[in-house]
Every structure is written in structure tokens, then in C-alpha cells.
Amino acid sequence: MNHSSDINTGTLFVVATPIGNLKDITLRAIETLKACQWVACEDTRHSQRLFQEYGIKTKTLALHQHNENHSSQQIISLLQNGENVALVSDAGTPLISDPGYPLVQLAHENNITVSPIPGPSALIALLSAAAINTQPFVFHGFLPPKKQQRLHFYQSLLPLNSTHVFYESSHRIADSIQQLAHVLGENTTLVMGRELTKRFEHIFRGTAAELVTLIENDPNQQKGEFVIALQGIKQANSDQLSLPQQKLAVELNQHLPPKVAAKLVAEHYDINKKQVYEFILSESSK
Incomplete structure (x- = not known):
């Protein structure tokens, strides 16, 4: 101790x-x-x-x-x-x-x-089994109890550049997921963990629309304690690296092989490794 x-x-x-x-x-x-x-x-x-x-x-x-x-x-x-x-x-x-x-x-x-x-920890337990982006993720705790507050909360998440995790209570879960689908879109990828580690544990992975249907058709899915994770959408790669990305790639390539430098830059900025590698090769040929 x-x-x-x-x-x-x-x-x-x-x-x-x-x-x-x-x-x-x-x-x-x-x-x-x-x-x-x-x-x-x-x-x-x-x-x-x-x-x-x-x-x-x-x-x-x-x-x-x-x-x-x-x-x-x-x-x-x-x-x-x-x-x-x-x-x-x-x-x-x-x-x-x-x-x-x-x-x-x-x-x-x-x-x-x-x-x-x-x-x-319920939120870490869900993320470990969710198979969605977790770098970065934002944890919000329990959602606001009132409808208008929840609508504003969901609207504040747009655009979904990060994965967002929150808790929801059993008596609000149906309305809350309907609002989520309405504001963020029915095709939003999410994971719901219900009664994690307990006898009736259930982990659902799919779209917001599919979860709305599941909860509406099965009253048992409205019972228990809930953790919800919304999939963050990775930004599309641009044709050109940003200046900070270029600078890091050039600096690392002075000390490391191109493939290793490209891998480190890609992981650091969550971008395409091939794109970084091609940039390094083009700089080396100048």
C-alpha cells in the first residue's frame, strides 16, 4: 500500500x-x-x-x-x-x-x-469491445434529462470528428435514441452497451435507425443501464499534406528510412501512410 x-x-x-x-x-x-x-x-x-x-x-x-x-x-x-x-x-x-x-x-x-x-469502468468496457475509432474520443457522462437540452447536445456534436461516449437512463433511452437519429442522421454508426458485465449484457453495433427499431420492437431493450458510443468520422484526406505534416515528415526523414518516417507521421496525424510516403519521395527527388 x-x-x-x-x-x-x-x-x-x-x-x-x-x-x-x-x-x-x-x-x-x-x-x-x-x-x-x-x-x-x-x-x-x-x-x-x-x-x-x-x-x-x-x-x-x-x-x-x-x-x-x-x-x-x-x-x-x-x-x-x-x-x-x-x-x-x-x-x-x-x-x-x-x-x-x-x-x-x-x-x-x-x-x-x-x-x-x-x-x-463502463465507458472503457464498451469502447474495448465496440470496434470503433477511439482516438480521439470524448466522454460526456449522463445526457441532459430534458428533450430540448438533449437536442442542443446532439446538435453541438456536429460534425462528428471525434467518437463521443455518454450514459443514458432506462426511462429516457427510447426518446433519446430517436432524437439522436433525427439530429445526427439515421446512418450514424453507434454502439450501445446495455447491462455490461451483468446477466443480460447486450452490445449492439449498427446504425442509429437500426437501434431505434430494436428498442421500439423489444421493451426489454429499454431496461437496464446504457452506454452509447457514436462513431467519429475520419476527415477525408486532402491531396496535399498540411504544413505541420510536411515539416514533421521532412524532419523525421532526416533520421529514419522513408517508410518508417511515413508510418510515424500517418499515425500521429491519423492520415494515409501512402500519401505521406509519396510526399517524402517527392521531396527527396528535388
């Missing part, structure tokens, strides 16, 4: 917990939760199922969106008194659309060591 740089203060461990399947917890997370003096839980009752499964008997206190400012001060006091505290949310990685930001911010402001114990 890591220790605070100040031997008189404790460490705040930010611990990822399973998003569904309890077996997805890491050995290090179990070890940390057992070793700490306190666990700050989004819902102490919810966390008890996990604790009972792995024999975790650490004292708990509540830290959720309604009390986190007050509870954060209390937890900072515990840390300043030398006690180690683990922060967990109901599922997944804390602070990723879950409470905990004020606490972590206060810990840094008070020179308290904050140590991540990585693990499950």
Missing part, C-alpha cells in the same frame, strides 16, 4: 469496484478496502453486498451527491489524523459520473496523497 508523503497523514485511495459482475474486482482493490480504516461509499447499503462477498469489515461512511461537501470535510479530518480512507461509488470508477470530486480536490489542496486503484 502506498503511503502519504507526509508520514503524519493518511492516504485517500480512489477504488474502482465492479459495474455488475462482482468477480471483476481486483485483488489490489480487495486488499486496499480491507487495509483502510474507513471506506467512503456512495451508498453504504449498496456496498455491503460487495463487502460481504469478500469479507471486508472496514468501517463505512456515506459520501453521495447530497452530502459530499459536508462529508468531504469530515473525511479530510480523518486523513489529517493519519487514517487511510478508500473512496468507492456504487459501481465502476469514482468521479466518472459519480460523486467524489470535492473530496479529491480537497485532498490535493491539503497535500494529502491520492492514490488510484484502477479497475472497472
